[in-house]
Amino acid sequence: MHYSLLESNSRTGFLGKTQGIRPRVIPAGRVGLVRRVVECKESRIGKKPIEVPSNVTLTLEEQFVKAKGPLGELSLNFPGEVKVVKEETGNLRVYKTVETKRANQMHGLFRTLTDNIIVGVSKGFEKKLQLVGVGYRAAVEGNDLVMNLGFSHPVRMAVPEGLSVKVEENTRIIVSGYDKSAIGQFAATIKKWRPPEPYKGKGIRYADEVVRRKEGKAGKKK
Secondary structure (H helix, E strand, O other), X not given: OHHHHHHHHHHOOOOOOOOOOOOOOOOHHHOOOOOOOOOOOOOOOOOOOEOOOOOOEEEEEOOEEEEEEOOEEEEEEOOOOEEEEEOOOOOXXXXXXXXXXXXXXXXXXXXXXXXXXXXXXXXXXXXXXXXXXXXXXXXXXXXXXXXXXXXXXXXEEEOOOOEXXXXXXXXXXXXXXXXXXXXXXXXXXXXXXXXXXXXXXXXXXXXXXXXXXXXXXXOOOO
């Protein structure tokens, strides 16, 4: 009985041959796939305009911008995902050229980098460090920063071109210049000689850094 039913269905077009119904074949690779549309939100930082002071001269060439001011000259190359445009007001604005996640990341980053080079050549930046420890002191000798940090010999570091270093009260180091990236890199190199230790806080720290302290081991109870 069961066999005759199947045979009858095959003759009457159960598979769609005589009834005009064509079965749809779905490729195995597409089964169960759901396409999701990723919405890229506008960067809060990236959409802000960049103010250009009157003492800064700008040169814009496609994906290249150069800023020249009283303190120096800096330039920046933009990736293809973003572009910089000078508005009628004289300010700069960074726009995305495509709608992708990477473009959204580059939008905020290159707006910040562009603002840094303009502020750098017009006003400059500085980074302050503090020496903490008995006998720790620093001084500037010619173009070198000399520090006594508890080693058998003083640490001598040549100040990179474009940066200036001054020392206040023998324990406060101020690194200044127009290139924010170079300032941060040199300050990090200084700190690397004596990072602050967590028990007594001795070492070199940034002026605004908070060092988390640990409790020392307590003596054994008798």
